[in-house]
Amino acid sequence: MSAEDHGPAYAVAATVTDPELPVLTLAELGILREVRDVDDAVVVSITPTYSGCPAMAQMRADLTDALRAAGYATVEVRTVLHPPWTTDWISETGRRKLAAAGIAPPGPARTEAVVLPLAAPPSRVRCPRCGCPDTVEISRFSGTACKALRRCPNCVEPFEHLKEI
Known part of the structure; x- marks a missing residue:
């Protein structure tokens, strides 16, 4: 399923890169869990790679900035801890990009x-x-x-x- 199949807000969020692994998008890393329209807002759910991940604040800011730049006035980014993230969630495209980046x-x-x-x-x-x-x-x-x-x-x-x- 492509990003477009999830809807336009998901397609925008799926382009945001990870601040610590900028060769990957949050979607390729498996951190981007859900993007949905709720009333007049876009609600994004992300899961940290591990508890205490220092990049979470930057991920929230980058997602918010990208969605607002795409015309979504109200953006809420939620942290989802269950189930916990696993490296098994990294897409095949993400794995190829990691290897290509050394x-x-x-x-x-x-x-x-x-x-x-x-x-x-x-x-x-x-x-x-x-x-x-x-x-x-x-x-x-x-x-x-x-x-x-x-x-x-x-x-x-x-x-x-x-x-x-």
Whole structure:
């Protein structure tokens, strides 16, 4: 289903990029949950990638600005916490864009309970540049808490990996 199939307000909201991963839209990242007309307002529902995500305020502002610029005078952005976001919600297009930007996309999310999912090491991460499956974690955290810094022993390039949640 395309953004246009959801309606014009959704199509606008679906173009807003993530402030921490600007190669992806909020829709591709799976954060954009719903956009609907309620009375004279547009109500947008988004789910943070994890509780306490510092980018939520910027996402709200960017969604509001984009929808107002498109002619929607009243915009309300709601945070939806249930069900919690998972990296499984990233679209195939989003995964391709991450890899093209040199960021290894996440594998399938873990289904077992993990106390600190952002601290759990991934099983194997392929290099987004050369495809080598045996990369090495340099740092558990990178530019954001949801990414790790890795290095490829084959092409010797460092890259970020969006962790499975």
